[in-house]
Amino acid sequence: MPLLRAAALVPLLRAGGSGGLRGRAPPGGLRGPSLCSAPPQPAIAAKQPFPVELKAGKKYAWCACGHSRSQPFCDGAHKKAAPGVSPLRFTPEEDKAAWLCGCKRTRSPPYCDGTHATEAVQSAQLPTQP
Ligand code: FES
Structure with a gap:
């Protein structure tokens, strides 16, 4: 399944719009993009306290x-x-x-x-x- 089509399924799955698929991974094990982003990594100011x-x-x-x-x-x-x-x-x-x-x-x-x-x-x- 093309990535674009899999990504389009994510909102439907989250909204329960596809019947009995709510809460399950999309067919083929594809997952949508994460809605969370990793926090920015701080710079190392010094290598000692x-x-x-x-x-x-x-x-x-x-x-x-x-x-x-x-x-x-x-x-x-x-x-x-x-x-x-x-x-x-x-x-x-x-x-x-x-x-x-x-x-x-x-x-x-x-x-x-x-x-x-x-x-x-x-x-x-x-x-x-x-
Ligand atoms: S200076 Fe960061 S843990 Fe010691």
């Missing part, structure tokens, strides 16, 4: 896109460089020293979780600054 002294009650915006020139904090660069990515805003409850993620791959943002030590990060090419 940034040591910072955080102040209790102060509002911070951690750069999640990797394009800020004020790492590890947001400078608004995401608006042009990565419109789908927003900074992570957080307010510490106590004064503390912390390591904020610079590779933008941590699973516990904004804090470093050691992901920067992976081969994927260490072998990555850093973006060039204009």
